[in-house]
Amino acid sequence: MSLSIGIVGLPNAGKSTLFNTLTNHSVPMENYPFCTIDPSVGVVSVPDSRLEKLSKFSNSKKTINATVSFVDIAGLVSGASLGEGLGNEFLSHIKSTNAIAQVIRVFDSKDIIHTEGSVSPLRDLDIISTELSLSDLYIIEKYLSKIEKECKKGDKEALFEKEVLTKAKKNLEENTKLTEDKYEKNEAFVFNKLGLISSKPFLYVLNISASEKKDPQNKDEYEKIIKYLKDKNLDYIELDAKTEHEIKDETDSAELRKTFEMDAFGVEVFIQKAYKMLELITFFTTGEEETRAWTIRKNTNIKDAGSAIHEDFKTNFKKADVITTNDLLKQKSYSEARDLGLLRTEGKNYIVSDGDVIVFKI
Ligand SMILES: Nc1nc2c(ncn2[C@@H]2O[C@H](COP(=O)(O)OP(=O)(O)O)[C@@H](O)[C@H]2O)c(=O)[nH]1
Ligand SMILES: [Mg+2]
Incomplete structure (x- = not known):
C-alpha cells in the first residue's frame, strides 16, 4: 500500500502552506500519472536511513523509497453540507485516503481573515x-x-x-x-x-506561530484545545506552517530553528507520526538491481505482505528468507549472512516485523 493523507480545515488555517512544505521534495510526477492532472496531490518519498544503507550494502542500481501522497482540498466552510461555499462535493477527493490531517488555526494575525470572525x-x-x-x-x-x-x-x-x-x-x-x-x-x-x-484516523495539526508558542495570543483558547485533545487522547502536533515554509529551502534552517525555538519538524516527523498512528511498518527487498521499501500494516503475514509487491506473490507464495536490517548490515554481504546461517526460512504464517529484509521464494 501507499499511504495517502487528506488535508482538511477551515479557509486560512494554513492547509496549503503545510501542503507546500510537506511536498517540497516531491518525487517526479511522471511516475504518478494521476498527479499531473491534479495539482493538489503531492507525492513524497518517505525518508528512511535504513533504505540508504541497504542500497549501499547491495550496491543497488536503484533505490526506491516508500511514498506518501498528500491531498490538499479547499472550500470546506461552516455550512458546506448545506451548500455554503463550494458545497461539500469536493470531499470526494479525500474519500480514498487512509488518514486525515486536520489543520487548525491557532496563530493570530490581523492581516489574515478568519471566516468565523475570531480565532x-x-x-x-x-x-x-x-x-x-x-x-x-x-x-x-x-x-x-x-x-x-x-x-x-x-x-x-x-x-x-x-x-x-x-x-x-x-x-x-x-x-x-x-x-x-x-x-x-x-x-x-x-x-x-x-x-x-x-x-478515518485523524491527526490534528495545530498551526501556531513559533513566536506565540510560549505565550499564545489566545491563551485560553489554546489551553482549551490542548486539554480537549489530551483528555480525548487524540493525536496532534503543533507547528508553525508559515515559518516552516519560509525556512524549508534555507541552508541554515537548523540555526533558524534554534533561533525561533522550533521543535524539529519536517516531512519526516509528520510521516513518522502518521505511520505510528496508522500502525504501519516497513519491510525491504534488496539486490543489485534495486533496494526498495514497502509499507504494510503491522501484524500482516508474509504472504499478504508479498502481495504489496505483486499479486502473484500471494497466490504462489511458498516460503521466504528473512533477516533483520541490523543483522544483515553487520555482515559483508548477503551471501555471507546466508553462509553464517543468519537467514531464517519462514512460511506463510510468519508475521512481518518492521525492518525485515525479505527474499520471496515462489
Ligand atoms: N501569521 C501566520 N500566517 C500564516 C500561518 N500559516 C499560514 N499563514 C498565512 O495564512 C494565509 C492562508 O494560508 P493557506 O495555507 O493558504 O491557508 P488555507 O486556506 O488553509 O489553504 C497565507 O497568507 C499564509 O501565509 C502562520 O502560522 N502564521
Ligand atoms: Mg488552501
Missing part, C-alpha cells in the same frame, strides 16, 4: 467535524436507499450493511466519530467501501 481552535475543530459528519450522513442515507430493495429481498450482505450503517448514522448524529476501535473489522470494511471520512 477559536476548538470551535473550528468542531465545525469541521460536524461538516464531515453531515457529509458522511448524506452518503449513508443515499446508500441506504440504494440497498433498500436488496434488503427487502432478504439479501444477507445488504442487511448487514444496513445494520452497520444504521448504527453509524446514530453515532454520527450524536457527534461520535466512527473510529475503528468501536467497530468490528467487517463493519469498518463497510465504512471504507463508502469512503466515510469520519471513520
Whole structure:
C-alpha cells in the first residue's frame, strides 16, 4: 500500500502552506500519472536511513523509497453540507485516503481573515467535524436507499450493511466519530467501501506561530484545545506552517530553528507520526538491481505482505528468507549472512516485523 493523507480545515488555517512544505521534495510526477492532472496531490518519498544503507550494502542500481501522497482540498466552510461555499462535493477527493490531517488555526494575525470572525481552535475543530459528519450522513442515507430493495429481498450482505450503517448514522448524529476501535473489522470494511471520512484516523495539526508558542495570543483558547485533545487522547502536533515554509529551502534552517525555538519538524516527523498512528511498518527487498521499501500494516503475514509487491506473490507464495536490517548490515554481504546461517526460512504464517529484509521464494 501507499499511504495517502487528506488535508482538511477551515479557509486560512494554513492547509496549503503545510501542503507546500510537506511536498517540497516531491518525487517526479511522471511516475504518478494521476498527479499531473491534479495539482493538489503531492507525492513524497518517505525518508528512511535504513533504505540508504541497504542500497549501499547491495550496491543497488536503484533505490526506491516508500511514498506518501498528500491531498490538499479547499472550500470546506461552516455550512458546506448545506451548500455554503463550494458545497461539500469536493470531499470526494479525500474519500480514498487512509488518514486525515486536520489543520487548525491557532496563530493570530490581523492581516489574515478568519471566516468565523475570531480565532477559536476548538470551535473550528468542531465545525469541521460536524461538516464531515453531515457529509458522511448524506452518503449513508443515499446508500441506504440504494440497498433498500436488496434488503427487502432478504439479501444477507445488504442487511448487514444496513445494520452497520444504521448504527453509524446514530453515532454520527450524536457527534461520535466512527473510529475503528468501536467497530468490528467487517463493519469498518463497510465504512471504507463508502469512503466515510469520519471513520478515518485523524491527526490534528495545530498551526501556531513559533513566536506565540510560549505565550499564545489566545491563551485560553489554546489551553482549551490542548486539554480537549489530551483528555480525548487524540493525536496532534503543533507547528508553525508559515515559518516552516519560509525556512524549508534555507541552508541554515537548523540555526533558524534554534533561533525561533522550533521543535524539529519536517516531512519526516509528520510521516513518522502518521505511520505510528496508522500502525504501519516497513519491510525491504534488496539486490543489485534495486533496494526498495514497502509499507504494510503491522501484524500482516508474509504472504499478504508479498502481495504489496505483486499479486502473484500471494497466490504462489511458498516460503521466504528473512533477516533483520541490523543483522544483515553487520555482515559483508548477503551471501555471507546466508553462509553464517543468519537467514531464517519462514512460511506463510510468519508475521512481518518492521525492518525485515525479505527474499520471496515462489
Ligand atoms: N501569521 C501566520 N500566517 C500564516 C500561518 N500559516 C499560514 N499563514 C498565512 O495564512 C494565509 C492562508 O494560508 P493557506 O495555507 O493558504 O491557508 P488555507 O486556506 O488553509 O489553504 C497565507 O497568507 C499564509 O501565509 C502562520 O502560522 N502564521
Ligand atoms: Mg488552501
